[in-house]
Amino acid sequence: MASTILIVDDSATILMSMEAILSKGGFVITRASSGEEAFAKLQGGAKPALIITDIHMKQMNGIELIKKVRALPGFQFTPILVVTTESQQQKRDEARAAKATGWLVKPVQPDDLMKVVKQILPQG
Amino acid sequence: MNTRDPAGSAPATHPATAPANAGPARAKHATARIAALALGAGAAAFALVELSAGLGPDASAAGAALIAAAGVAAGYILSFRHGPLPIEMQARLFHVADELAQYRAFTQLVRDQGQRITEITTDAATAIVAGLVDIDSGLVKLAKELDTTAPGTDLGPAASAARAMSEPVVDMLGKVQFQDITQQQIAFIARLSLLVDDHMTLLASELDGRQSFNRAGQFQSRFAQALDDCVMDSQRNDHHTAMGLSLQEDSRPVVELF
Numbered sequence: 001m002a003s004t005i006l007i008v009d010d011s012a013t014i015l016m017s018m019e020a021i022l023s024k025g026g027f028v029i030t031r032a033s034s035g036e037e038a039f040a041k042l043q044g045g046a047k048p049a050l051i052i053t054d055i056h057m058k059q060m061n062g063i064e065l066i067k068k069v070r071a072l073p074g075f076q077f078t079p080i081l082v083v084t085t086e087s088q089q090q091k092r093d094e095a096r097a098a099k100a101t102g103w104l105v106k107p108v109q110p111d112d113l114m115k116v117v118k119q120i121l122p123q124g
Numbered sequence: 125m126n127t128r129d130p131a132g133s134a135p136a137t138h139p140a141t142a143p144a145n146a147g148p149a150r151a152k153h154a155t156a157r158i159a160a161l162a163l164g165a166g167a168a169a170f171a172l173v174e175l176s177a178g179l180g181p182d183a184s185a186a187g188a189a190l191i192a193a194a195g196v197a198a199g200y201i202l203s204f205r206h207g208p209l210p211i212e213m214q215a216r217l218f219h220v221a222d223e224l225a226q227y228r229a230f231t232q233l234v235r236d237q238g239q240r241i242t243e244i245t246t247d248a249a250t251a252i253v254a255g256l257v258d259i260d261s262g263l264v265k266l267a268k269e270l271d272t273t274a275p276g277t278d279l280g281p282a283a284s285a286a287r288a289m290s291e292p293v294v295d296m297l298g299k300v301q302f303q304d305i306t307q308q309q310i311a312f313i314a315r316l317s318l319l320v321d322d323h324m325t326l327l328a329s330e331l332d333g334r335q336s337f338n339r340a341g342q343f344q345s346r347f348a349q350a351l352d353d354c355v356m357d358s359q360r361n362d363h364h365t366a367m368g369l370s371l372q373e374d375s376r377p378v379v380e381l382f
Contacts, residue, residue, distance in 0.1 A: 011304040012246060016253040020297045024260070056308070056355050085308055085356040087376050095382075102381040107301035110294045112379050119381070 003121050004028045006048035008038040008065065009083070010057045014106070018052065018083070021110045022117065026124050035060030039068055042075065049121055055084040055091060063091075066098040079120045083108055166195070221331040224324045231317040238310040249303035256293050256300075263290040308355055315353050319346055 005027050007018050012033070019029040030048060032038035035057050042048075051069065055062035062082055069075045079101040084091075087105050095103060102116060118124070170191065263286045270283035323343050348367070354360045357373040364371040 009304075011307065013249040013253065013300055013303040013307075016250055016257075017297050017300045020253060020257045020260075021294060024294060085305060087357045087373070087378075088360075089374070089376060092376070092380070100382060102379070104380075105376075105378040107298060107305060108378075110298040113298075116379060116381065 002026055002028045003049035003124060004030060004047070005050045005052060005117070005121075006030045006032060006038060006041065006046065008032045008035060008051065008053040008057075008062070010034055010054065014054070014083075018108075018113070021113060025114050025117065027117070027121075034058070035062065035065040035068075038065060042069060042072060047074070048078070050117065051078060051080045052083055053080065055082055055086050055095075063094050063098055066095065066100050070099050081116065081120070083113075217331045221328040224328040224331075227324055228321050231321050235314045235317055238314050242307045242310050245303045245306055249300050253297060253300050256296055260290045260293040263287070263293075305356075309359070312353060312355065312359055316350055319350055322346075 005022055007015055007022075007029060008031075009015050009018075010033055015031045015033065019031060022029055030041065030046060032041055035053075036059055038051070038053070039060070053062045053065055057065075060068075062084065066080050066082075069078070069080065076099075080099070081102045081104060082095050082100050083104045083106060085106045092103050101120065104112065104116065267283045267286040267290075270279040270286060273279050323346055351360065351363050354363060357375075360373050361371075
């Protein structure tokens, strides 16, 4: 059975682009256009095998989302990838401290994205 | 989209009528001068009364004149406390304040154009992605159908060609991410223009109420704060360059697993 990936980004272009790329890799995609929407889906019972999130979003940013997800029962070990324009070391350190799994800088090459995702979800 | 009133709250005064539209500073000027005149007049009246009463005219007159002079001097000094600028200079300052307010209409226009670009490119990018997805799924379906067509018909090369045509599609789907980068660049520009707006508003209000000793602060310090608004290294590098620094952000891996 194909693994589900939750993609969180306030850019419609990024959501569509990453969904198209990852779908070709055989994954089932769920989208959220804000941190709040993503968190609500998780609280509502969604159980993705991987979460991919942007950092700079209005209201709840990606770092805050990661911290809240980690505090949810059953999500302490769910892999969370950050995909962002941001490259600052301080932000990376914040994400790492919040227990993110990895960091990718936009624009993400489809090959790089697929390679990292398949590394995290080898079963597909 | 930013909805702030570009005209702001700076006074829209004409130089020729500026003196008539006196603010609090000018009212205090008038009060001080009236008080000085009243004091001087009172002292002069006292001197006249003393002289007519015959109580040592020389001493009394001298004393009255001294009091009158002190009154006028006090009034004169009081009027200077609120600024000795001639009417022309005040008019110019009001004019500058008015012009600063007008610049905000310009920065609003710039922000609106940025918003328009973001909307157009979002529509185009999402349409491109949708189109690419359709093309890709069409080619995959074609390749499958060619693979399963009646045996004996060599359509292998055609099926391979269909698969080969869908390969660049994935790369193009990645390239469409440019729109998100562009959108964030435009949003950063909009934030910079708002920073300029705020500073011009403060400067305009300072020119209007020249008694205020609150400093609007140097624009350079505000611009330094804009560094916190940067969301990518290229913006920080541009900021360093604009500040005259030869500092560049360290390069870091684009893919990192923690």
